[in-house]
Amino acid sequence: MAERSWSFSKAFRSIFSGPELITEDTWDELETALITADFGPDVTESILGRLRADVERHRVTEVKEMRGMLRDAIEERLAAYDPTLRLSERPAVILVVGVNGVGKTTTIGKFANYLTAFDKRILVGAADTFRAAAVEQLGTWAERAGVDIVKPQQQGQDPASVAFQTVERARSEGYDVAIIDTAGRLQTKGGLMDELSKVRRVIEKQVPVAEVLLVLDATTGQNGLAQAEAFIEHAGVTGLVLTKLDGSAKGGFVLSVQEKTGLPIKLVGQGEGIGDLTGFTPHVFAAQLVG
Numbered sequence: 690m691a692e693r694s695w696s697f698s699k700a701f702r703s704i705f706s707g708p709e710l711i712t713e714d715t716w717d718e719l720e721t722a723l724i725t726a727d728f729g730p731d732v733t734e735s736i737l738g739r740l741r742a743d744v745e746r747h748r749v750t751e752v753k754e755m756r757g758m759l760r761d762a763i764e765e766r767l768a769a770y771d772p773t774l775r776l777s778e779r780p781a782v783i784l785v786v787g788v789n790g791v792g793k794t795t796t797i798g799k800f801a802n803y804l805t806a807f808d809k810r811i812l813v814g815a816a817d818t819f820r821a822a823a824v825e826q827l828g829t830w831a832e833r834a835g836v837d838i839v840k841p842q843q844q845g846q847d848p849a850s851v852a853f854q855t856v857e858r859a860r861s862e863g864y865d866v867a868i869i870d871t872a873g874r875l876q877t878k879g880g881l882m883d884e885l886s887k888v889r890r891v892i893e894k895q896v897p898v899a900e901v902l903l904v905l906d907a908t909t910g911q912n913g914l915a916q917a918e919a920f921i922e923h924a925g926v927t928g929l930v931l932t933k934l935d936g937s938a939k940g941g942f943v944l945s946v947q948e949k950t951g952l953p954i955k956l957v958g959q960g961e962g963i964g965d966l967t968g969f970t971p972h973v974f975a976a977q978l979v980g
């Protein structure tokens with residue numbers, strides 16, 4: 690992962706390899722870099738405030754010494770949220786939600802594959818019953834990951850009933866984890882948001898939901914925040930998945946989305962391949978971000 694090229698770290702790399710002494714220009718460049726990387730104005734201001742204090746306190750004069758300080762400031766803030774996935778229940782039921790095209794189905798494929806490495810028995814449920822192609826797509830991922838799948842008996846079947854059947858099978862056949870895909874929906878469609886509440890309710894007739902993961906596309910940056918609010922309200926989101934961080938210039942979104950939603954990032958998607966998913970490690974991420 691460390692060898693990946695992170696487009697959002699380029700600006701920081703160029704600042705920290707620039708002229709040796711810290712000047713007002715350095716602060717301007719840093720501000721621009723933070724805003725461009727989508728940290729948002731509030732976070733940018735507070736990080737710069739802390740950095741100025743650190744620079745003064747430690748009597749730092751050289752630009753290159755600021756790099757570690759910025760990395761630590763970012764890491765400390767990222768680490769304020771617990772990224773641990775709750776997987777101890779058996780079965781641990783994970784519901785995956787979000788708007789269209791953010792990467793829900795792809796994430797489920799990658800995540801299922803990741804979990805099989807820990808000897809977990811995984812079942813996925815195709816509760817995106819809206820399009821036949823969606824079921825096929827999850828089917829393809831299940832095959833790649835070598836996990837089992839519950840599909841709807843007919844197109845358009847109530848997603849809640851597919852979710853119910855997935856959990857029912859996971860319980861009776863002793864699966865460790867059941868991951869349920871859902872149709873993408875706009876946060877502004879009240880009826881569809883109610884449908885999510887129903888899916889959740891129906892699962893909870895059998896077992897508590899271990900995680901409700903909201904998938905956000907990092908390339909949309911701050912716009913993702915508007916989506917998050919409605920999903921948090923209707924689906925009881927417990928954690929975030931940020932996808933498409935590969936090639937995204939908006940790595941700072943990682944920090945602002947946690948602080949604005951109060952929810953931890955639990956998984957990070959960085960490519961379309963089956964191996965392109967990792968847990969979220971503040972130390973590693975801060976290092977990648979700052980370059």
Ligand code: GDP
Binds near residue numbers: 788790794904933934
């Ligand atoms: P869904 O509608 O939320 O289920 O989204 P999909 O899983 O169908 O993904 C939509 C598109 O985003 C597909 O073309 C995926 O290959 C792509 N995608 C998903 N995750 C990532 C990622 O982490 N990086 C990149 N580059 N593309 C991704």
Ligand code: GDP
Binds near residue numbers: 847849887890
């Ligand atoms: P309602 O459809 O608004 O009455 O909501 P319910 O909570 O009763 O059920 C929602 C969906 O979950 C239904 O379409 C059922 O197919 C499914 N469901 C609920 N309870 C059961 C159950 O005990 N067995 C099965 N197989 N499905 C259930």
Ligand code: MG
Binds near residue numbers: 823
């Ligand atoms: Mg999908």
